[in-house]
Amino acid sequence: MDKFEVYVEIRQLLELGFSKAKVAKKLGISRPTLYRYLNQNPKEMVEWIDSTNTRSKKLDPYKSQILTWLKEHPDMSAAQVEDWLKERYSSLEVSEGTVRSYVRELRINYGIPKETLPRSYEAVPEVEMGEQVQVDFGETHQYTRGKKKVKLYFIAFVLSHSRYKYMEWLDRPFTTRDVIRCHENAFQWFGGIPREIVYDQDSLILVSENGGDLILTKEFESYRQERKLKLRVCRKADPESKGKIENVVGYIKHNFAKHREFTNIDEWNEAGWEWLNRTGNYKIHNTTKKRPVEVFQKEKQYLRPVLNKLSNLNPYSSITRAVRKDNTIRYQSNRYSVPLGTYNKQKEVYITESDGYLFIYEKADGPLIAKHKIFPGKGQLIQDRQHTRDRTKGIDAYIETVSRYFTNSELAKSYLQEIRKKKPRYIRDQLQIILKQIRLIKQSVVDKALEECMNKKLYTATDFTDMAQYLQQQKQINSSSKDKEQVVIPVVERKNQINQINTQKRDVNKYISVLEGQK
Incomplete structure (x- = not known):
């Protein structure tokens, strides 16, 4: 109709x-x-x-x-x-x-009808600010660009009042150690700890309910005591008590993960956090009619602050990190640079943390390829200036480029390499001076200047410039006036010819006749 x-x-x-x-x-x-x-x-x-x-x-x-x-x-x-x-x-x-x-x-x-998979959700009572966070796990199957199917696992957190969310992914099943690490990352994301944490009955956390007396796994119980956490585990077949996190798990699966191509777990996590900032925590919530990020600005004031790092917590999910195409690795929501070309050599590096510094190794037992001071913020690029370019390869490429301006490029390379030996610290500046001079004069003069500098062993950019200017002037003089010979000697030639100059000698009678006024 x-x-x-x-x-x-x-x-x-x-x-x-x-x-x-x-x-x-x-x-x-x-x-x-x-x-x-x-x-x-x-x-x-x-x-x-x-x-x-x-x-x-x-x-x-x-x-x-x-x-x-x-x-x-x-x-x-x-x-x-x-x-x-x-x-x-x-x-x-x-x-x-x-x-x-x-x-x-x-x-x-x-004519593209929407395929739907209906799912029912139950409403749960609202709670006070800073009172509760709900936690649950999820799984998805994704395809890589090569159409290979992979299984991914994630843990999700949501503050019950503001609906502010956090998630973290792994390409393998979670361990209790992973769960503890993700809790710490979530508390850093939220900037504090809520008064109560609500879980499903997961074997990574809970051994038995024991009639209401929860028996936790050894590792998680140690973590609970150190962080002084108040836990509540939902009863079986009671999804209503954690309906908010059920919604979040479905939201993550169907809005973020669905149809998204998987590359590697670090890029996947980074894309997930960007999605949280762009959509998951920014879009207006259908129930509260408010943006979670705006309500969270008030709720975070009611969270218990995270005052110290845990004494017995390994901060890594593994000792390796994937090297990204831009030659960086991901660590604690920031990117840290590695030397240019690392990605082409290897796809993984080994990391350790000590005294506020991140150490990046080529292998588990060395050598060290990068060291960075750990940045406390999020979403930043921490880059060593020495990693911005491979200077050796850059100079080789520059020499190759400049040599192509000469007819005899092989001779030019030999000459430029001699300058490099003589002026290693200033070779880039030397090449810039030569290239600038080349663009000002004719090709024949360029080639002649190269030959003269090689013959006389003049291996600096200044020498080449002087020789080129001298030859250019000589060419102009010869073309404009063949009868009048003027010799312009460049600086480099004056040094060698100063003792060979013969002055003009006149007869003394000419001076006498001038003084007496005679012609």
């Missing part, structure tokens, strides 16, 4: 005595839409429909991209489409309603 048919149906139903609320419900439209239709006469309605069919829409430039996603993933929600657009086009500003309407229209026009 098109818009005009809906308009006619509204008029007919109202004439039959139906109320506006029942008409809207019967036709499946909102009341604002109904009122908008009623405010127009038939002619205005036709004109408005024509205008909507011809005018461009804000998301039209992204139409082919959205269609590709919907065709590949028919169950994709409009909310996920919005998140993917904002992830790929950070400057795009569009409302959730606009995306939802556009996706709905594309599904109708291109």
Whole structure:
């Protein structure tokens, strides 16, 4: 049914005595839409429909991209489409309603019905600020770019009052040690510890309920005592008591993870934290009608502060870290640089922490390839200036580039390498001076200057410049006046020829005749 048919149906139903609320419900439209239709006469309605069919829409430039996603993933929600657009086009500003309407229209026009997997959730009572965090685990199956299927595991945390979330992923099953480490990371993310932590009955945490007296695993009980945590474990078949985290687990699976390609676990975690900041903690919550990040700014004041690091906690999930394509590794929500080219040599490095410094090793037993002071913030790039470029390879490439400006490039390379031996600390500056001079003179002069410098063993950029300028002047003089010979001797030649200069000698009678006024 098109818009005009809906308009006619509204008029007919109202004439039959139906109320506006029942008409809207019967036709499946909102009341604002109904009122908008009623405010127009038939002619205005036709004109408005024509205008909507011809005018461009804000998301039209992204139409082919959205269609590709919907065709590949028919169950994709409009909310996920919005998140993917904002992830790929950070400057795009569009409302959730606009995306939802556009996706709905594309599904109708291109016959892409949405596949749904219904799931029921139960409401749970609200709690006070800083009172509770709920924790649960989840699993997903993802595909790599090579279409290989991998299984991933995650742990999720949500503050019950603000709905502020945290998550962390592994490409292997969690251990109790991993769970403890993730708790510490979550408390750092939240900036404090809530008064109560709610769990499901997980074997990594709980051995037995024992009639209400919880018996925890040895490691987790030691951690609970050191952090002075108050725990509550849900009873079996009682999802209502942790409905908030159930929603979060589903949200993570269906908005963040669904249809996303897996590369490696470090990049996956980084993308997850970016998603939390962009979508998971930023979008308005359907129940509270507020942004979790804004409510959290008040709730975090009620959290118990994290005053010290644990004495017996290994901060790593493993002693290795994946090297990223930009030659960095991920550690505690920041990126730390490794020497340029490391990614091409190896995909993993070994790390340790000591006295506030991060040490990065090529192998478990060395050698050390990088050392960084650990940065306390999040999302920062900590980069050693020596890692910004491979200086040796850079000079070789520079010499190769400059040598191509000479006809005899091999001779030029030999000459430039001699300059490099003589001026190793200033070779880049030397090459810049030579290149600048080359661009000012003709090719024949460039080649002649190179030959003369090699013959006379003049291995500096200044010598080359002087020789080139001298030869250029000689060429200009010879072309402008062949009768008058003027010799311009460059600085480098003066040093060798100063003792060979012969002055002109005149007869003394000429001076006498000038003094006496005779001609």
